[in-house]
Amino acid sequence: SQTIHQWPATLVQPVGSPLSLECTVEGTSNPNLYWYRQAAGRGLQLLFYSVGIGQISSEVPQNLSASRPQDRQFILSSKKLLLSDSGFYLCAWSIGAGVYGYTFGSGTRLTVV
Amino acid sequence: RKEVEQDPGPFNVPEGATVAFNCTYSNSASQSFFWYRQDCRKEPKLLMSVYSSGNEDGRFTAQLNRASQYISLLIRDSKLSDSATYLCVVNKANAGNNRKLIWGLGTSLAVNP
DSSP: OOEEEEEOSEEEEOTTOOEEEEEEEESOSSOEEEEEEEOTTSOEEEEEEEEETTEEEESSOOSOEEEEEETTEEEEEESSOOGGGOEEEEEEEESTTTTTOOEEOOOEEEEEO | OOSEEEOOOOEEEETTOOEEEEEEESOTTOOEEEEEEEOTTSOEEEEEEEOTTOEEETTEEEEEETTTTEEEEEEOSOOGGGOEEEEEEEEEEOTTSOEEEEEOOOEEEEEEO
């Protein structure tokens, strides 16, 4: 069966520090991968998605970047965090474009102080 | 008009009650529909897909009305454990014919003893 792992679960980082969040998927090949952010009391905002190794699409301009160095690995990064980067970051995967929905990792709660 | 709209609630119901949520979507080309459940500070989890003919899973029934562009979720015999936020999700094609999920902001349900 397929599983998705995301870490760390919580993170407190100072403004201006770098960020690296990692997500890996097991039990499937060539998944579509997604990074979402959910700010407190708000909806899910798609940040990046990837349909293959090295292929990244950005949904909104921001202080973040994403990379997919391996088929089942998706990384979210920032060189310098802003206070506004605080939120709940969720990685997800799907078969193809999500006709069967997405499956999410357990998320990383990031607080920038 | 938002692409996917839901009544944010909260819906406060007693145990054993029947509760229904509606969700409207704006893109008539949408092809896949889902209800997700999100517990506080957790990741969203797929509750059920919504099929054209309607579908039922235990106490949960989902309906799709393409003509009026809305989907519904009915929960019978509510349990305390049903307390959560219910997210309406629609899969649609964008201008480049790449499909993506559009997320509602969620309807909050609190089932009270």
